[in-house]
Amino acid sequence: MVALVGGIGLQTPHPKTEEPVTVVELTNMLMFMPETVRIRAGTTVEWRNTSLLVHTITADPDLATLAESVQLPEGAKSFNSGNLDAKATFRHTFDVPGTYVYFCIPHEGAMMRGTVIVEPIVQ
Numbered sequence: 001m002v003a004l005v006g007g008i009g010l011q012t013p014h015p016k017t018e019e020p021v022t023v024v025e026l027t028n029m030l031m032f033m034p035e036t037v038r039i040r041a042g043t044t045v046e047w048r049n050t051s052l053l054v055h056t057i058t059a060d061p062d063l064a065t066l067a068e069s070v071q072l073p074e075g076a077k078s079f080n081s082g083n084l085d086a087k088a089t090f091r092h093t094f095d096v097p098g099t100y101v102y103f104c105i106p107h108e109g110a111m112m113r114g115t116v117i118v119e120p121i122v123q
């Protein structure tokens, strides 16, 4: 026999966010999960450090040792989260369409990289 505990749970209402947010996790495996996300221009990616390690989200060629660690569409500004401790989050809104490759400064040698593909807004 299965005992049901708690009865009817209260549903937490969905907060109405002004824009959709795409979540990427920073993992103990030195990977961004998912490694590639596809979003619409003008929307935001939120990175969550669910690992015990310090990571960064870095799309700045000046901070990279390897040229292939960063790719920015023409006209897009570079960005860098700085050190993200365990449980910390970082958000970036992507306005310029194109393909962004970013990396993690402490784990650049381990090729900890992610890709954001930003689709143009279609009317």
Ligand SMILES: [Cu+2]
Pocket: 030, 054, 055, 056, 104, 105, 106, 107, 112
């Ligand atoms: Cu890292």
